[in-house]
Amino acid sequence: MADIAIAQLSEWKGVRGKIAFSEPMSTYTSLKVGGPADLYFAPVDAEDLAEILTLCQKRGIEWLPFGGGCNLLVTGKGIRGAVIHLKHLILSGASGGVLDALRQWELFPGEEIRLRLSAALALPRLLNLALERGWGGVEFLAGIPGTVGGAVAMNAGTRLGEFGDVVESVEILAVEGRFIHLPAEDLFFSYRHCELPAGSAVISAEISLYAHPDPREMRAKTAEYMQYRRESQPLSKPNCGSVFKNPPGYKAGALIEECGLKGQRIGDAQISDLHGNFIVNLGEAKSEDVLALIELAKGVVCRELKIELEEEVRIVGEK
Numbered sequence: 506m507a508d509i510a511i512a513q514l515s516e517w518k519g520v521r522g523k524i525a526f527s528e529p530m531s532t533y534t535s536l537k538v539g540g541p542a543d544l545y546f547a548p549v550d551a552e553d554l555a556e557i558l559t560l561c562q563k564r565g566i567e568w569l570p571f572g573g574g575c576n577l578l579v580t581g582k583g584i585r586g587a588v589i590h591l592k593h594l595i596l597s598g599a600s601g602g603v604l605d606a607l608r609q610w611e612l613f614p615g616e617e618i619r620l621r622l623s624a625a626l627a628l629p630r631l632l633n634l635a636l637e638r639g640w641g642g643v644e645f646l647a648g649i650p651g652t653v654g655g656a657v658a659m660n661a662g663t664r665l666g667e668f669g670d671v672v673e674s675v676e677i678l679a680v681e682g683r684f685i686h687l688p689a690e691d692l693f694f695s696y697r698h699c700e701l702p703a704g705s706a707v708i709s710a711e712i713s714l715y716a717h718p719d720p721r722e723m724r725a726k727t728a729e730y731m732q733y734r735r736e737s738q739p740l741s742k743p744n745c746g747s748v749f750k751n752p753p754g755y756k757a758g759a760l761i762e763e764c765g766l767k768g769q770r771i772g773d774a775q776i777s778d779l780h781g782n783f784i785v786n787l788g789e790a791k792s793e794d795v796l797a798l799i800e801l802a803k804g805v806v807c808r809e810l811k812i813e814l815e816e817e818v819r820i821v822g823e824k
């Protein structure tokens with residue numbers, strides 16, 4: 506695949522963002538594991554993305570949207586096809602509101618607090634913006650890394666709320682190169698899931714927030730919650746957040762702990778001894794070590810507790 510793409514390199518010269526071949530995905534995943542992607546593109550804006558997708562379609566190259574890499578486990582063999590890294594995408598132009606200097610968000614005029622966000626906007630930046638301005642609605646993002654695009658695709662959240670709760674609509678680039686506006690109802694947000702059309706990329710999302718009646722209290726509560734997460738999650742080591750979804754009525758981490766699996770290690774991958782639903786990279790972990798730990802946890806929990814665990818982390822790449 507990479508050879509074909511290199512042979513046709515002249516075709517890609519209209520692309521303005523970074524292009525690379527055999528790019529190691531371990532550089533971009535929060536777990537710091539993952540083999541190479543045949544092709545890697547980091548488009549700078551929606552037009553650049555459209556150019557890339559058209560070329561991929563013409564060449565029959567499959568592609569995967571990639572945001573902050575905080576919920577992705579890339580196999581050791583890596584990704585056959587293209588990774589489109591949507592971490593630098595800026596908003597193409599103002600849609601009647603005021604764009605911020607970095608063109609990552611736009612505030613619409615009016616009583617309501619309505620924002621258009623670039624898919625590339627970092628979730629901690631969105632949270633900080635809301636806390637600074639006294640806007641309520643996204644406090645649940647405290648401690649969740651990644652991008653707006655990834656938060657839409659995953660319906661990121663906690664028991665305090667989910668991204669789908671604030672989304673009004675999204676703009677996507679569909680696989681055939683068309684820009685489409687979709688209202689939130691068409692996305693059928695559910696627990697860590699959203700129904701985006703196959704092969705599409707989120708370019709931007711419109712969200713609604715509200716003027717919090719007590720911003721100071723909001724900031725204090727969010728800081729408290731962040732502190733709780735710092736104490737209960739292994740944030741000093743590379744990880745990908747919760748590995749498993751919580752089965753209805755249970756907490757995946759508690760089930761793993763009950764089976765005595767905390768601290769289990771394969772190679773340099775370890776089920777965190779702090780939180781059973783986290784796998785950490787102790788240094789040189791390989792994707793295969795992480796996958797083996799996932800299979801181990803699923804097998805033991807199923808055998809001992811008769812409960813099926815389902816991965817929350819998205820496993821991608823050649824098996």
Ligand SMILES: Cc1cc2nc3c(=O)[nH]c(=O)nc-3n(C[C@H](O)[C@H](O)[C@H](O)COP(=O)(O)OP(=O)(O)OC[C@H]3O[C@@H](n4cnc5c(N)ncnc54)[C@H](O)[C@@H]3O)c2cc1C
Nearest residue numbers: 572573574575576650651652654655656658661662707746
């Ligand atoms: C320490 C830590 C704590 C975490 N805590 C939480 C938590 O409390 N709650 C929670 O829900 N998650 C949590 N996560 C997981 C992760 O932060 C979220 O799932 C986040 O939304 C992922 O965003 P991302 O940009 O990194 O997506 P990625 O990991 O890059 O991608 C995730 C999925 O989204 C798709 N995707 C990404 N961008 C786009 C786009 N623009 N268009 C279309 N599809 C796209 C990818 O193809 C992939 O399928 C945590 C992760 C870490 C490391």
